[in-house]
Amino acid sequence: MLVHYKCPNCGADMKFDSASGHLACESCGHEEHIDTFDDVNITQSFEEDEAKEYHCENCGAVVLTDADTTATSCSFCGAGVVLADRLSGELAPAKVIPFTISKEEAMQAFKKWCKNGRLTPKGFMTADRVKNITGMYVPFWMYDLDNDVEVKATGTKVRTYRRGDYRYTETKYYRVRRDIDISYLKVPVDASEKMDDELMDKLEPYDYNKLEGFKTPYLAGYLAEKYNYTDDELFDRVKAKIRGFLDTYIGSTVRGYTSVNYEQKNIRTKKAKSYYVLLPVWMVYYDFDKQEHTFAMNGQSGKIVGKPPLSYSKAALWFSGIAGGSFVLFKTIAIMLGGDIL
Amino acid sequence: MRKYLITAIFLLFISLFIVPGVFAEKQYIYDDANIFTDNERTDLENRAAEYSEENEIDILILTKDESDGRDIEPYIEDFYDEQGPGYDGDHGDTVILGLDFSGGPGDRDLYVAGFYAGEKYVDNKRAAQIVDQLIPDLSVNDYYDASLLYFEKVDKYMGVSPIVNPDGFLLQTWFHLLVAVIIGAAIVGSMIFNMGGRVTTNASTYLDANNSRVKSKSDRYLRQTVTKTKIQKNTGGGRGGGGGGMTRGGHSHSGARGKF
Ligand SMILES: [Zn+2]
Ligand SMILES: [Zn+2]
Numbered sequence: 001m002l003v004h005y006k007c008p009n010c011g012a013d014m015k016f017d018s019a020s021g022h023l024a025c026e027s028c029g030h031e032e033h034i035d036t037f038d039d040v041n042i043t044q045s046f047e048e049d050e051a052k053e054y055h056c057e058n059c060g061a062v063v064l065t066d067a068d069t070t071a072t073s074c075s076f077c078g079a080g081v082v083l084a085d086r087l088s089g090e091l092a093p094a095k096v097i098p099f100t101i102s103k104e105e106a107m108q109a110f111k112k113w114c115k116n117g118r119l120t121p122k123g124f125m126t127a128d129r130v131k132n133i134t135g136m137y138v139p140f141w142m143y144d145l146d147n148d149v150e151v152k153a154t155g156t157k158v159r160t161y162r163r164g165d166y167r168y169t170e171t172k173y174y175r176v177r178r179d180i181d182i183s184y185l186k187v188p189v190d191a192s193e194k195m196d197d198e199l200m201d202k203l204e205p206y207d208y209n210k211l212e213g214f215k216t217p218y219l220a221g222y223l224a225e226k227y228n229y230t231d232d233e234l235f236d237r238v239k240a241k242i243r244g245f246l247d248t249y250i251g252s253t254v255r256g257y258t259s260v261n262y263e264q265k266n267i268r269t270k271k272a273k274s275y276y277v278l279l280p281v282w283m284v285y286y287d288f289d290k291q292e293h294t295f296a297m298n299g300q301s302g303k304i305v306g307k308p309p310l311s312y313s314k315a316a317l318w319f320s321g322i323a324g325g326s327f328v329l330f331k332t333i334a335i336m337l338g339g340d341i342l
Numbered sequence: 343m344r345k346y347l348i349t350a351i352f353l354l355f356i357s358l359f360i361v362p363g364v365f366a367e368k369q370y371i372y373d374d375a376n377i378f379t380d381n382e383r384t385d386l387e388n389r390a391a392e393y394s395e396e397n398e399i400d401i402l403i404l405t406k407d408e409s410d411g412r413d414i415e416p417y418i419e420d421f422y423d424e425q426g427p428g429y430d431g432d433h434g435d436t437v438i439l440g441l442d443f444s445g446g447p448g449d450r451d452l453y454v455a456g457f458y459a460g461e462k463y464v465d466n467k468r469a470a471q472i473v474d475q476l477i478p479d480l481s482v483n484d485y486y487d488a489s490l491l492y493f494e495k496v497d498k499y500m501g502v503s504p505i506v507n508p509d510g511f512l513l514q515t516w517f518h519l520l521v522a523v524i525i526g527a528a529i530v531g532s533m534i535f536n537m538g539g540r541v542t543t544n545a546s547t548y549l550d551a552n553n554s555r556v557k558s559k560s561d562r563y564l565r566q567t568v569t570k571t572k573i574q575k576n577t578g579g580g581r582g583g584g585g586g587g588m589t590r591g592g593h594s595h596s597g598a599r600g601k602f
Contacts, residue, residue, distance in 0.1 A: 117537075118533065119530075119533055119534060119537060120537075144550075146553070154564075155561070162573065165572055165573050166570040166571065166572055166573060167570065167571050167572075167573050168568055168569070168570045169568065169569045169570070169571075170566060170567075170568045171566060171567045171568075171569075172563065172565075172566045173563075173564040173565050173566065173567075174561050174562060174563055174564060175560070175561075175562040175564055176560070176561055177558075177559065177560045177561075177562075178556060178558075178559050179556070179557040179558040179559070180554075180555070180556050180557060181553065181554055181555055181557055182549070182554045183549070183550035183553035183554050184548040184549055184550060185548055185549075185550045186548060187548045201541065202538070202539045202540070202541055202542075203539075204541075204542070204543045204547070205542065205543050205547050242548070244545070245544075245545040245548070245549070248544075248545035249545060249549070249554070253556050253559070303539065303542070304539060305538055305539030306538055306539065307537060307538040308537055308538070310534060310537065315530055315533075315534065318526075318529075318530050318533065319526045319527065319530045320526070321526075322525060322526040322529050322530065323522040323523050323525065323526030323527075324522070324526075325522075326521065326522040326525045326526065327518050327519060327522035330517075330518040330521060330522060331515075331518055334512070334513045334518065336503075337502060337503040337505070337506050337512075337513065338501040338502030338503050338506075338508070338513075339502065339506075339512075339513035340513070
């Protein structure tokens with residue numbers, strides 16, 4: 001089931017416009033509110049064998065998709081299409097954060113980021129070999145988590161004092177117990193097999209005030225994928241993700257000790273809720289030095305992540321500048337205090 | 343008569359040059375124990391004068407033997423009270439090295455004292471450092487070399503702010519290089535590490551503060567242990583020990599003593 005969004009004015013294909021947050025027609029400029037967009041204008045085509053092939057309604061060409069694609073554009077006529085059958089039932093996202101950064105803005109921001117690369121090779125900084133920039137809705141699971149934490153620890157308080165010719169060190173030991181409820185809301189975990197987990201984690205945080213109820217027109221003109229892992233399959237990953245947060249919280253409840261030795265941290269994590277959400281990411285593919293580098297940009301905040309190539313000569317220059325500068329500074333202070341020049 | 347007059351005027355004329363010179367000629371080496379040869383004494387006098395002039399402080403050496411029964415410290419103090427040395431005038435800035443040859447080898451005392459600016463720049467700790475460094479030469483009866491080393495050390499210490507140890511690592515080039523390299527490596531290392539973007543979430547990003555709380559807590563006292571260690575008296579960090587004091591004439595001084 002392929003969904004096209006037709007302009008009620010001129011019949012051309014409409015796309016989601018990140019600036020206005022509306023569907024916009026590129027031919028006549030007409031805009032439609034997503035909440036009120038008339039279903040009449042959504043044309044759906046049914047295929048005999050849906051799982052295998054989709055045909056563009058405009059030009060009849062085969063729309064190239066893989067098993068995970070839920071939205072794409074026709075490679076011939078460019079019409080944004082949504083594969084609605086892959087977004088229904090169990091696969092229906094609950095929420096979406098729409099793109100707020102357009103392709104042009106993303107490109108510009110990326111170029112600026114490249115230019116600021118203090119350790120990247122000169123040729124990379126011009127960003128003139130960007131092969132491809134793709135707006136993509138990446139599937140995430142968001143978890144609301146309730147944690148019941150039981151902590152047993154030994155705390156020490158150390159006091160030193162002087163009496164006569166002796167220094168006394170007094171160590172008091174305490175049995176510390178805590179029973180804590182710690183809740184987290186909407187912790188995201190990337191549910192796509194193709195996306196690098198570390199890269200996606202670094203894209204956070206997203207502004208959750210902009211979470212919208214999912215509607216297919218948000219995807220018009222972008223690539224989108226469906227999840228490869230269920231919320232249960234990723235539960236261990238989200239638990240690992242909040243482990244550091246939990247430790248920080250626990251530490252904040254055990255104050256006033258010189259040292260704390262945890263003997264037991266019983267953490268029971270319960271999933272209160274999980275949502276299937278789509279989060280906006282600009283993927284930038286950059287050919288440099290015969291290698292493809294992949295960068296990701298948060299489609300809402302503009303934060304860019306991904307390892308750019310490292311220029312060793314620049315790193316050496318920075319190092320010698322900083323080390324040399326500090327050496328001169330130390331030496332100057334030492335000479336002012338009366339040290340020798342060498 | 344006329345001849346006598348000419349002679350008298352001539353003598354007066356000569357004395358104009360010589361007499362003030364005699365008065366101005368300061369003595370730096372008071373070798374009562376007679377441990378230096380005449381040549382050494384002359385040489386040390388010249389060097390002491392140079393170093394003293396350069397550092398604007400009188401740098402003296404006193405030696406004594408058993409014919410004077412006083413300990414070396416009061417000996418130096420009394421000398422200071424009586425002679426009133428000082429670069430900037432009577433009872434002024436002075437550093438004194440005292441060598442007492444009363445005892446046998448290994449039981450002879452040395453003392454380094456600083457008065458006024460000397461007390462500030464050659465404080466107890468620095469005096470102890472000088473004492474420690476002089477002992478090897480003194481132990482093999484190399485008094486002349488020990489004296490030269492004493493001049494060099496005072497010369498060096500007078501130029502170094504009292505807040506740092508002149509022989510410590512803080513003023514050493516290798517230390518500056520090491521710290522500079524560590525700082526450079528740390529900054530460039532973190533730049534490289536952060537090239538790919540930093541994690542900007544923290545423990546409070548996803549926390550639901552309204553539903554997070556400590557349900558129960560207890561901090562129960564179990565027991566205590568007490569250990570005691572004897573406080574080490576500050577001996578100046580080496581064999582040199584002692585500390586300063588006050589002369590009978592009321593001049594405060596720093597100092598450290600040792601044996602050779
Ligand atoms: Zn139109
Ligand atoms: Zn087409």
